[in-house]
Amino acid sequence: MKQRLERLYLPEFVYGGIDGSVTTFAVVAGAIGASLSAGIVLILGFANLFADGFSMALSNYLSVKSQGDLHRYHRDKNKNTEAKHPFKTGLATFLSFVVIGFIPLVSFVLALFFSSLEPYKLTISIVFTGLAFLFVGAVKGKIVKKHPFYAAIETLIIGGIAASLAFAVGYFLRGLAG
Structure with a gap:
């Protein structure tokens, strides 16, 4: 059962978690690069966290639902795949996005207190x-079944590049913030 859950929902966990942390940190980095206040960082960060997470969850839901509809349409009985439940994949994406995506905002929330x-x-x-x-x-x-160290470093590099790009854009556009 555990292996089945891991196999079925790993893509949602990875995609939601990476995108949640990357996009939320990108918003934080861009806002800091633009010299915006911590309050603005939190507003933008939380708006991104929930709107983007919800959007991704709905997109994933529709994607999985469409895939199921397509299989039923073609009556593909020979296909040896496990069906994903659209609601569960959407929920897994949303939860992963929000939980892991909250991490870049933790220090800003704690600094309030x-x-x-x-x-x-x-x-x-x-x-x-x-x-x-x-x-x-x-x-x-x-x-x-890949070496966790290398998979972790790969994710860190990709996330770091995205965050650096967001910071650079915020920095170069900082004059627009008034």
Whole structure:
């Protein structure tokens, strides 16, 4: 049962988790690059977290539902695949996106309550997000029988490139923020 769940929902966990942490950190990095306030970072971060997570979940739901409809239409009885439940795949995507995508915002939320963290919130966000990338990559590697270290490093590099790009865009467009 556990192996079946891992196999069926690993793509949703990996896709949702990586995209949640990358896009949320990209919003954080872009806002910081543009020298926006911590409050604006949180507003943009949470708006991204829930809107993008919900959008991805609905897209995944529709994709899996369409795939099932297509198989039924063609009456593909010989296809040796396990059917995914559209609602469950959408939910897995959303939960993974929101839970792991929240990690880049943790330091900004904590800084609201612990002022001593204020000067370190970006550094903490970078470290926590990097750890999230490593975690998702390692889990992916373990489940698909690849070396967890290499899968983790691959995910960290890809996420780091996306975050760096977002920071650079925010930095170069910072004058637009007024």
